[in-house]
Amino acid sequence: MMINREFASSIKRLMPNSQRKTDLDRPVSIWREKDRLRGYPETTMVAIFKTTGCSWYRFSSCSMCGYFNDVSSEIRSENLKRQIDIVSDSLEDVKTLKIFTSGSFLDPQEFPIEARDYFFRKISGKVEKLLVESRTEYITESNIAYLKDFGIPIRIAIGLESANDQIMRNSINKGSTFAKYVKAAEAVRKMGYELRTYLLFKPLFLSEEDAIADMIDSVRKSAPYSTDVSVNPMNIQKNTMVEYQWKKGLYRLPRLWSLARILLESKDFGTQVVSYPTGGNKERGIHNESPDPNLLQLIYDGSLNQDFKELEDYYKSADKKEYFASLAAEQINLSQPDFERLISRTSNASVLI
Numbered sequence: 153m154m155i156n157r158e159f160a161s162s163i164k165r166l167m168p169n170s171q172r173k174t175d176l177d178r179p180v181s182i183w184r185e186k187d188r189l190r191g192y193p194e195t196t197m198v199a200i201f202k203t204t205g206c207s208w209y210r211f212s213s214c215s216m217c218g219y220f221n222d223v224s225s226e227i228r229s230e231n232l233k234r235q236i237d238i239v240s241d242s243l244e245d246v247k248t249l250k251i252f253t254s255g256s257f258l259d260p261q262e263f264p265i266e267a268r269d270y271f272f273r274k275i276s277g278k279v280e281k282l283l284v285e286s287r288t289e290y291i292t293e294s295n296i297a298y299l300k301d302f303g304i305p306i307r308i309a310i311g312l313e314s315a316n317d318q319i320m321r322n323s324i325n326k327g328s329t330f331a332k333y334v335k336a337a338e339a340v341r342k343m344g345y346e347l348r349t350y351l352l353f354k355p356l357f358l359s360e361e362d363a364i365a366d367m368i369d370s371v372r373k374s375a376p377y378s379t380d381v382s383v384n385p386m387n388i389q390k391n392t393m394v395e396y397q398w399k400k401g402l403y404r405l406p407r408l409w410s411l412a413r414i415l416l417e418s419k420d421f422g423t424q425v426v427s428y429p430t431g432g433n434k435e436r437g438i439h440n441e442s443p444d445p446n447l448l449q450l451i452y453d454g455s456l457n458q459d460f461k462e463l464e465d466y467y468k469s470a471d472k473k474e475y476f477a478s479l480a481a482e483q484i485n486l487s488q489p490d491f492e493r494l495i496s497r498t499s500n501a502s503v504l505i
């Protein structure tokens with residue numbers, strides 16, 4: 153059984169019942185960042201389209217995903233086309249583009265074929281490398297074969313999150329399995345596309361040591377299928393089960409030292425391993441006991457250049473006694489408390505559960 157129904161229902165209860173009023177013709181956001189989609193670092197455009205949302209929301213959501221905060225059931229192909237115009241006009245001289253929706257770009261219910269075709273026609277001749285993301289159920293040979301006709305090299309991204317089905321079921325509520333990922337990954341490879349695998353570092357109910365082991369194992373298992381594997385440390389999004397636990401002090405975000413360990417350990421597994429943390433060194437993102445801008449920058453630079461030598465030197469020369477003590481303390485607890493937050497809550501006499 154790939155779904156833990158009780159867990160899925162608890163997540164569903166936290167999702168808002170009503171949708172925010174929003175401009176249907178504007179993407180959720182567009183920005184530029186560095187990535188290495190063509191095998192070297194370069195400026196890449198990132199766009200998140202506003203859609204009707206992930207098909208998984210009809211049942212529940214993943215425990216860390218707050219994309220449902222940005223969806224609208226009123227979005228039609230005409231709205232998507234106007235959003236596409238905005239993205240296309242923003243490209244200017246940028247040649248690589250990453251597309252996200254609040255779900256799956258390849259889901260024809262969420263992103264109708266008519267809008268998909270319009271998108272490809274609009275960016276053709278401008279974009280030289282494209283990344284699109286999708287759940288595995290939409291990555292079938294028949295659904296992706298014709299994308300080649302547009303002549304743009306494509307990397308398809310899958311949010312595997314973890315290669316461990318128990319973690320996917322009981323910590324993430326992904327509604328998928330490693331076997332489904334493998335099937336989709338084989339279709340991607342067979343049809344001649346590249347594959348990016350997204351992993352989630354430190355989902356709920358895992359100690360940090362166990363989460364590190366899960367990431368290393370997941371990179372190893374997904375490497376044979378992947379052009380690159382992106383390790384995404386948890387960040388706290390609104391109205392999610394992760395936010396709910398975190399606010400009570402029952403979840404501690406992962407530490408940058410742990411991410412460095414994962415990258416150093418898995419860099420030679422035969423795929424490119426990258427990590428560009430969202431919200432690093434901030435309250436809602438990955439952070440050590442104290443902020444460490446140097447470490448975050450070395451993780452970022454090592455990923456971008458695929459050269460982790462400086463990160464390794466920094467890691468080896470640092471005093472990490474406090475870090476290992478925190479992990480050891482967490483390892484003997486059933487939950488992964490954020491001690492500072494937990495103490496502040498209990499001292500305010502708040503109810504914990």
Ligand code: SF4
Pocket residue numbers: 206207208209212213214217218219254255256287311326
């Ligand atoms: S599959 Fe993706 S978009 Fe859908 S709920 Fe999970 S993380 Fe969010």
